[in-house]
Amino acid sequence: MIEPLDGERADHPTTDLDEVVHQRHRLGILTIAAETRQAEFGYLREALDLTAGNLSRHITVLAEAGLLDIHKGYQGRRPRTWVRITPAGQAALAREMATLRALLSRHDND
Amino acid sequence: MTNNLGAPADPDGLLVDLHALRAKARHDRNGYWLPLLVFGVAILAAPLAYRPLVLPIGFAGGEVPQDYGPQLRVAGVLWAPFTQYSTNDFFDFGNLMGIAAYWLTLVIIGPLLTLAWYHWRARRVGVAGRTGTYLVYTLLSLIAYSGFYPVLWWMFAHSQWFGGHRSDVALLSIGVLAIGLTLAAVAALPGRRGLPMSLPRKVIVGVGMVMAIAGAAAIGFCATFPPLHTFGPLMIISIGLLALAWSERSWLCTTIAVLFTAAAVLANLYDMEDVFTRFGQSIYRPGQLVVFDNLLLPGAVLVLGGVVGWLVTRRRPA
Numbered sequence: 001m002i003e004p005l006d007g008e009r010a011d012h013p014t015t016d017l018d019e020v021v022h023q024r025h026r027l028g029i030l031t032i033a034a035e036t037r038q039a040e041f042g043y044l045r046e047a048l049d050l051t052a053g054n055l056s057r058h059i060t061v062l063a064e065a066g067l068l069d070i071h072k073g074y075q076g077r078r079p080r081t082w083v084r085i086t087p088a089g090q091a092a093l094a095r096e097m098a099t100l101r102a103l104l105s106r107h108d109n110d
Numbered sequence: 111m112t113n114n115l116g117a118p119a120d121p122d123g124l125l126v127d128l129h130a131l132r133a134k135a136r137h138d139r140n141g142y143w144l145p146l147l148v149f150g151v152a153i154l155a156a157p158l159a160y161r162p163l164v165l166p167i168g169f170a171g172g173e174v175p176q177d178y179g180p181q182l183r184v185a186g187v188l189w190a191p192f193t194q195y196s197t198n199d200f201f202d203f204g205n206l207m208g209i210a211a212y213w214l215t216l217v218i219i220g221p222l223l224t225l226a227w228y229h230w231r232a233r234r235v236g237v238a239g240r241t242g243t244y245l246v247y248t249l250l251s252l253i254a255y256s257g258f259y260p261v262l263w264w265m266f267a268h269s270q271w272f273g274g275h276r277s278d279v280a281l282l283s284i285g286v287l288a289i290g291l292t293l294a295a296v297a298a299l300p301g302r303r304g305l306p307m308s309l310p311r312k313v314i315v316g317v318g319m320v321m322a323i324a325g326a327a328a329i330g331f332c333a334t335f336p337p338l339h340t341f342g343p344l345m346i347i348s349i350g351l352l353a354l355a356w357s358e359r360s361w362l363c364t365t366i367a368v369l370f371t372a373a374a375v376l377a378n379l380y381d382m383e384d385v386f387t388r389f390g391q392s393i394y395r396p397g398q399l400v401v402f403d404n405l406l407l408p409g410a411v412l413v414l415g416g417v418v419g420w421l422v423t424r425r426r427p428a
Contacts, residue, residue, distance in 0.1 A: 024124060024127075027124070027128060028127070028128065028131050031128045031131050031132050031135070032131055032132075032134075032135045032237070034132075035132050035135040035136050035139065035237075035359075036135055036139050036237040036238055036239060036240075037232075037238040037239060037240045037241075037242075038232075038237075038238045039135070039236065039237050039238075040236035040237070042236055043138075043235070043236025043237055044236075046236075047131060047134060047135070048131075075233055080233075082238075097125070097128070100121045100124060100125055101121075101125070103121045104120075104121045104122050104125065
């Protein structure tokens with residue numbers, strides 16, 4: 001969790017932001033994975049416009065946090081990596097989206 | 111795909127970008143158009159499997175020689191399990207087991223081909239949809255239609271009310287189907303905004319779908335009595351397509367599946383050839399043409415739906 005700054009109210013929506021998830025590309029990976037049974041590495045790289053190294057780092061962080069499962073296999077002779085969102089990943093994504101909406105609503109009301 | 115995920119933005123911009131990503135993944139994952147097209151063409155081609163009855167030379171009346179397939183005695187009632195996949199027009203058609211083989215192949219091989227198509231597509235595109243739901247509900251529907259039949263037959267043979275009120279049973283079946291589908295839809299819809307569905311909602315969806323499957327199987331059963339025509343396999347296909355529409359999260363696929371379900375109910379519980387005779391067609395129509403009259407609407411809904419679905423999936427999401 002992001003620590004609130006001095007004077008910031010503890011109930012401010014930003015206190016609910018998850019450091020692991022609250023990164024644009026990681027949110028993108030989780031969003032695509034949540035919409036599918038599994039998504040392939042190459043598809044994610046193209047959809048998110050990332051280099052293979054960057055995408056690999058983001059996926060590793062999410063997998064280490066238990067938010068994604070990684071499956072490696074072959075299509076013919078070509079190695080393929082598939083990612084699958086876990087229930088914890090779905091819950092984390094849902095929380096993050098709710099927080100973003102709350103932030104937006106608060107921003108609109110200020 | 112071009113996206114703005116690399117650039118700093120406000121929550122509004124981020125939510126818009128994520129919404130676009132979700133739409134793209136959903137669009138790339140959708141592959142329902144081919145199963146719709148295949149099932150539609152197979153349904154329209156089904157009349158070709160119905161061969162006219164040719165009586166043997168010297169037939170002097172009495173029982174028409176027919177092959178009803180294996181017959182079982184269940185609780186004192188004689189039951190020919192394959193005839194529910196065939197036809198009750200014993201005087202028009204002479205290949206009952208051939209007709210049963212056609213429909214059984216369609217309701218067994220069709221779903222397997224659908225799964226193979228989604229598997230192939232996932233490897234090609236890079237995103238895989240959730241086809242497990244489709245498989246489970248199609249299988250349950252197949253089991254229900256096959257398994258309910260002797261139970262309903264037994265009730266029909268032993269209950270005076272059940273036997274004497276066939277139209278009431280048909281109306282009850284439609285009611286159970288409609289209530290089940292409504293229950294499942296109402297429980298499933300709020301879970302569509304990316305939130306995982308809660309257990310109570312999953313239970314309600316499951317109960318609704320079981321009701322729908324029971325209603326569909328009972329509609330198929332009612333249709334095995336003349337003057338109606340036996341098109342129970344259409345109900346199995348309709349339950350599978352409704353489950354597929356839910357997995358696909360596609361309004362177009364859902365609309366087509368609902369329209370097909372309505373057309374399948376009509377084909378089972380209404381003599382669609384009456385519509386054609388009202389428009390001036392001869393009442394003395396060959397049996398194969400009567401079958402076509404009844405299958406035209408459900409088949410056409412799927413073929414048109416498949417073509418529209420193909421056109422929509424070719425377009426890139428906005």
